[in-house]
Amino acid sequence: MNEIPPRYNPKDAEDKWYAYWESKNLFAAGANPAKKPFCIVIPPPNVTGILHMGHALNNTIQDILIRYNRLKGQEALWMPGTDHAGIATQNVVEKTLAREGKRRQDLGREAFVERVWNWKEQYGSTIIRQLKKLGASCDWQRTRFTMDADYSAAVTEVFVRLYDKGLIYRGSYIINWCPRCQTALSDEEAAHRQLNSNLYYLRYPLVDSPDHIVVATTRPETMLGDTAVAVNPKDKRYKKLIGKDLNLPLVNRKIKIIADSMVDPKFGTGCVKVTPAHDPNDYLMGKKHGLEFINVMNPDGSMNEAAGNYKGLDRFAAREVILEDLRQKGLLEKIDPHVLSVGHCYRCHTIVEPYLSKQWFVRMKPLAHPAIAAVKKGEITFYPARWKKVYLNWMENIQDWCISRQIWWGHRLPVYYCRACQKQASESMVNGQWSIDKETTDAQGVIVSQVKPEKCPGCGSTDIYQDEDVLDTWFSSWLWPFATFYWPNFRGQGTGDRGQGSLNESREEKDLKYFYPTSTLVTAPEIIFFWVARMIMAGFEFMGGIPFKDVYIHGTVRDTEGKKMSKSLGNIIDPLEIISDYGTDALRFSLISITAQGQDVFLSKERFEQGRNFANKIWNASRFILMNIEPKFVPRDLCVFFAKEELSLINRWILSRFYSVLRDVEKSLAAYRFNEAATMLYTFFWHEFCDWYLELIKQDIKHPHNQLVMYKILEKYIRALHPFMPFITEEIWQRLRECVEGDKLEGVKVSGCQSVKVSECQSVMEQAWPHIQDQIIDKKAEKDAQAIFETITLIRNLRSSLDIAPDQKVNVSIFPRLKSKRALLEQNERIFKNMAKLDSLMLLPVNTRPPATISAVNADFDVYLHFSGLLDAGEERRKISLRIAEIKKYLLSKEQRLKNQEFVNKAPKEIVEKELAGLAEYKLTLSRLEKMQHELQ
C-alpha cells in the first residue's frame, strides 16, 4: 500500500477533489420526477464581494444542507449567482476612476456603464472562485447575475406589472438622500446610529413685539428653509401666539406660528421650527398647512441659492457659520448636549439628509398582506422562531418603498417621457394602453413600457427619452427565487430532458415548477427586511405563493470584543487565510461547531485549531485502519453480517453507538441545530471510536469481526461527516475504495432510484447517507460497555494516584456487587488487562479487602489495586470518608424526594422508578464503603 503521511495536508486534497467533482458534474441538478426536490437559492453576494467570515458561515450552512439532502437521496439544487449591487459596485469603479483622476461624469453614462461591465468581467467572479474554495457545491452552470439580460427582463416586467396595478407611483416626498453617493435611499438603506450631538436653542423674534420665541433644533442649518414655527394647540404657553408672525433670523422672512397636534409640548421648548423641504414631519405639516417648501441644499450636501449668503458651504460648515452669526446677533440661547440617532448611508456611511425630491415608490401595504398571512399561518417557518415576530412587526408597519436611485449602474426604470408633449400630457400609459386613473400622485406624461416606444402615443412625436434613474438593487434581488429560473420569459422549448410534461414546456419552466417553492433560505438577520420579507411579497405577487418554506437566520460574525467583523474596523479574520493555514474542512467544522442556533459568533483565530486537529485525528484513525486492513478483506453487508455472526460486546457497542449518534445527528439537522450535529459527530469519532474502540481492538485487529466493523464504521462515518467536511471525507473515501477495490461495497448510489453497487460510485458524493439500522441499536450493550469503561478509568485513576508508570503491569481484584455483573468481568477480562495494563484480574468471591491494596468503587464494582509497599491507611480512610460523605448527600436527596408523597403521586412513573433504582444503588455502595472503612480500622 502507498505510504500515508501522518499528517493531513488539506492543500493536497482540496483543489484536486473540487476539480474532480466539477468534472464529474456532481453538483448539477434538474427536474427529476423520481426524486423529491430540495432547493436553496444562494443569497447572491455582491459582484464586488470578497469572501469574509459572514459568507463563510452562511455558505457552509447552505452547503451542509445541500450535501446532506443530496446524500439523503433528494434532487438537491443550490442555485448560485451574484448581485450587481448598484451603489456598492458603482462606488468601487468610481474609486478606480479616481486613481486616474477622473470622475464618472468625465466619461459619460454610456462609457461609465461600459467600464463597470468590464470591471465585472474582470473581477466579478472572484467571489465565485472563493466560494469554490469553501467547497460550495452549487450547480455552477446555472450561475445567474442580476443584470443578465433575462433577469433584467424580469425586473422590467415586474415594474410594468406593478405600475399597471397601481402599486408603483411617482411623487415628491422627503426621502433619505446620500450627499456623497448623490442618490435617494430606501428607509432600510439609511442605517441609524446613535450620535452625540447637540440640541441648539434658537431665538426667533416676533414681528410685532420685542419678544421672541425659542425653538430647539438638532440641524440649525435647515433654519434657512423654515416656513413656519409650530406649537401644540393645547399648549397654554403659546396659545395666544398662534397666528402671529415671526421674523426668521438671517433670512428675514416672515413666517407664521401655526398650531399642530404633532408637536410634543414636552420636548425642547415646545416650539418647533418647520422646514417642510428637509424633514419628514415638517413635510407633513407643510402639506397640511399649505406652507412653502424651500429646499436650501444641493444634491451634494452644500447649501444652494436659497441659502443666500451661505450658498456653497457644506451643510456642516454652514451649521457652524450660522450658529456663529446667530450668536453674534444674540439669537443663540443655549446649546445642550443631545444624543440622537442619525441615518447613515449603508454603503458609504455618510450622514444622510432628509431631502425633498421626486422619486418612484412601491405601495407596500397590499403586497404585505398575503406575506403576513403566510408567516402567521406557518406556511413559512423562521428558525430561530423569534425572528417571526421581528418580521411581522416590520411587515405590519411597512412603509412605501423608494425604489429609484440616481446612479448609473443598475436596471434603468422602464419609464419614458415625450419631450414634445410631456408638459401637456395628463395621462399615463402602460404598454400602449392609456389609463387615466392610476391614483398616482405625479405620473402625468409618463409612459411605462417594457420596450422603448417608437413614438409618443399621445402626440406622435418620436422625441422620446428614458428616465435617467435606475432601480434599487433589492428591486431585482426580491425576484431571486424565481427569476433565476428565467421567469417569466423562459427561453428554450421542450429542452427538458429529465422531466415529463408538455413538450412545449422549456427546461427552465419545468425546473421552476419542480423546485419552487424552494426549501430553505439561509441568511443573516440584517437581511430580513431588505431581502427576506420582500422575496416573500414578490413570491405571492408574481408566483402566487411562498418562495421558501423555512428561513434559517444565523448569527453575526464578531470578533472577540463582540464587534461586528468589518474591513473598516480592521478586525477581520480572513477565511482564505484560515483555509490556507488550517484547511477548508477545519474552517467549516470550527465555524459550524461554535454556531449555536442563531447566536452571534465570537471568533478568534485559535478557534480553528479545533477543526484542524479534528481533521488530523480523522486522518490518522483512517490511516491506522487502512494500514491494518487485511489484503483479502471483503466488506460484506453489515446487516447480513450482524444477523448471522455473534459479535463481541465491543463490536455491538460501537455499532449501536454509531447508529444512535446518527439518529441524533439527523434529528439535530432537521431542527437546524448544526452545532449539535457537529459536536455529536466529533465526540463520537474522537472519544468513542478512537479513544475506546480502536484501542480496544488493537490487540486483535486481524479478527474478521473487528476488520469488518472498523471498516464499516469508518466508511459510514465518512459519509455522514461529508456534508460538514467534504474534502477530507472524499480523500479518505477514495482511499478506502482503492483499498477494497474489486469487491462489492455496500450502499446505494444516489442518482436515479435504482440501487447501484458502491463500487460504481466515483465519489462519496454519489453515495447515500447511511441508513439507520434500528435492529443494531442495542442500549444494553451500550450500558454494559459503559460500565466496563468506567471501571477501567477507575483502575487508571488508582494507578495514577500511586504514580505507577504506564507500562508497569499491576494486579487488580474486583468484587462485583451484583451477581449479574460478574459475567461482564469474566467475559471481558482481556479488555481490562489491555486497557488498564494488568498482569492479572482476580474476581473476589467475597467482599473483603485483600491485603496491600488501595480501593475505589463505582456503581457496579469494588476495585482493589495491589501494590508493593505500605498502605497509607490514613489516606485511604480519608478518601473513603470523602466518598461516603458524597454518597450520603445524594442518598439523602433521593430519600427526601421519595418520602415526598406529592413527588411519588405526581411525577411520571419512570422518574420515580429511576429514583428508586438510584436509591438502592447508593445504599449498596454506601454499605460497601462503610464496610471498607471498618476493615481499615
Next chain:
RNA sequence: GGGCUCAUAGCUCAGUUGGUUAGAGCGUUGCGUUGACAUCGCAAAGGCCAGAGGUUCAAGUCCUCUUGGGCCCACCA
C-alpha cells in the same frame, strides 16, 4: 418609547419539550513519545448556573422584577 438577546469552569461557549451527581474546546496540574495521531494519549483540578422573588413534586431551563453587556425598530424637532 417599543422589541429582541446575553450573563453557566480561568477564557470562549453548549445545555432541545422542566426530571438522577450541569458539559465541550482552549487553558491549568501530574504522568507518558520505537509503529494511527504530540495537531497525540492517560489521569486530575476547576461551577451558590448574575441577583431577588414566584410557579411546580421537581427550575440552569418557565414567569416577574433588579443589575450589567450587545442588537434591532420608531415621525427622539
